[in-house]
Amino acid sequence: MAEKFPLILTTGARLPMYVHSRTFRLGWTRSLRPEANVDINPADAAGRGIADGDRVSLSTQRGSLAVRAHLTEVVAPGVVNFYHAWPDADVNRLIPPDYLDPLSGYPGFKSLLCEVSKT
Numbered sequence: 001m002a003e004k005f006p007l008i009l010t011t012g013a014r015l016p017m018y019v020h021s022r023t024f025r026l027g028w029t030r031s032l033r034p035e036a037n038v039d040i041n042p043a044d045a046a047g048r049g050i051a052d053g054d055r056v057s058l059s060t061q062r063g064s065l066a067v068r069a070h071l072t073e074v075v076a077p078g079v080v081n082f083y084h085a086w087p088d089a090d091v092n093r094l095i096p097p098d099y100l101d102p103l104s105g106y107p108g109f110k111s112l113l114c115e116v117s118k119t
Contacts, residue, residue: 001055003062003083005059005060005115006026006086006113007113008080009082009113011109011110013034013083014085015083018085035104036089037069038067039070039081039082040069040072041075041078041079043045045071045116050118053069055067056068056079056116056117056118057117058114058116059094060113060115062094062096065091067082067092073090080114095108096108
């Protein structure tokens with residue numbers, strides 16, 4: 001499975017201007033980041049032909065989301081991050097409801113395998 005989904009997906013972090021999903025409805029806060037983005041390290045993006053702002057598919061074994069790429073060195077190579085509460089891109093649809101990390105037993109919010117590809 002790691003050959004098909006070589007990246008580690010981490011989810012659940014929150015952007016400071018959004019409190020759960022309710023402040024996505026405010027025009028001025030939504031304008032700060034108008035679309036859902038997946039944070040990906042520039043090295044991982046380069047190997048996939050992805051530039052900052054490109055439309056990409058964030059995929060797991062369960063499904064995929066169409067989002068924009070946000071290149072950042074804040075995430076380590078081999079890891080991608082997707083923020084919590086996007087009303088139009090629910091990352092929870094990508095996580096099987098019964099998935100647990102095989103080492104820690106924690107729900108898969110921080111350890112699910114994924115792939116990001118240019119659309």
